[in-house]
Amino acid sequence: MREYTYVGYDAKIANENEDAPILKITKSSLMNHLWCPKQYDFNYLQGLPQDTSEAMMAGSIMHNSYEDWYNEFDVQKAEGMSPSEIQDYALSLFPIDDYTDFYHTMAAWETNRFIESRGEGKLDQFMPVINEVKLDAEVTIETHDAHLPLRHNHTIHLQGIIDRMFEEDQGYVPVEFKTGKWGNHKATGMRKEMAFYKWLFDATPDEDKVALGLDPEKKITHWAWFFPKNNVFVYEKVKNVSVTGMMKTVVNLLRSYENDDWPTNYRERSCVNCSYYNICDAATNDGWFNI
Numbered sequence: 001m002r003e004y005t006y007v008g009y010d011a012k013i014a015n016e017n018e019d020a021p022i023l024k025i026t027k028s029s030l031m032n033h034l035w036c037p038k039q040y041d042f043n044y045l046q047g048l049p050q051d052t053s054e055a056m057m058a059g060s061i062m063h064n065s066y067e068d069w070y071n072e073f074d075v076q077k078a079e080g081m082s083p084s085e086i087q088d089y090a091l092s093l094f095p096i097d098d099y100t101d102f103y104h105t106m107a108a109w110e111t112n113r114f115i116e117s118r119g120e121g122k123l124d125q126f127m128p129v130i131n132e133v134k135l136d137a138e139v140t141i142e143t144h145d146a147h148l149p150l151r152h153n154h155t156i157h158l159q160g161i162i163d164r165m166f167e168e169d170q171g172y173v174p175v176e177f178k179t180g181k182w183g184n185h186k187a188t189g190m191r192k193e194m195a196f197y198k199w200l201f202d203a204t205p206d207e208d209k210v211a212l213g214l215d216p217e218k219k220i221t222h223w224a225w226f227f228p229k230n231n232v233f234v235y236e237k238v239k240n241v242s243v244t245g246m247m248k249t250v251v252n253l254l255r256s257y258e259n260d261d262w263p264t265n266y267r268e269r270s271c272v273n274c275s276y277y278n279i280c281d282a283a284t285n286d287g288w289f290n291i
């Protein structure tokens, strides 16, 4: 695969010279640009560090705990256990730290899922086929693919880590783990994130899928997300409208690069939490100072 970058990407140069780097897009970078192009500029182009919040640190610890949980859970060991024994066993595989409330919810969720899988004779599908695995792929977006005009074709390097992916009778189901609080207003954004994973998975070379133990013939048919903070698990069929919405987000990012245009997306309530609040013109020009 070609060298890739966030900084200094120029589609015209990349199209004319195979040694020039192509653009890297991850789910995080794409969602960052969707949230605020100027924040993307500060973060990915200017390389200014973001503040590490308590929520980010907690998310990282719990992601590691859940990854370890799946590495350690032994289906054969749990197969003959009673529901309360499974619950105790599931909980015992989480660490003792500041996130016990989350782990109780996650252990209860996994216990119910295990009991259902056992009842349906589908314990072979209980464990994920991939657990925190990074995928890489290259795709090309041509000018005529775009909903808004693009001046150039863009070859892009996609990269992402899928938290978990499960195999069902009809296909694969990626499941995203979130440690924040769920609200229905997050559904559109979650679907775009899941659509990004589907795009990445579809574009991953077959030989890489085989090396990971995946069947290249199988498609992602559903996606799901789990918010243990308020015990919400959403599972649904892939929505083509979300795939289209995600691709529009990608084209908007490419247009920012083509036009070197990184507009602010100022929102009074959320911008106060932005790491770049004090250097952002939209934030510093807002409100009282204009009176």
Ligand code: SF4
Pocket (backbone or CB within 6 Å): 036, 038, 039, 264, 265, 266, 267, 270, 271, 272, 274, 275, 276, 277, 280, 281, 282, 283
């Ligand atoms: S303060 Fe708001 S408008 Fe400015 S960069 Fe941050 S998110 Fe964007």
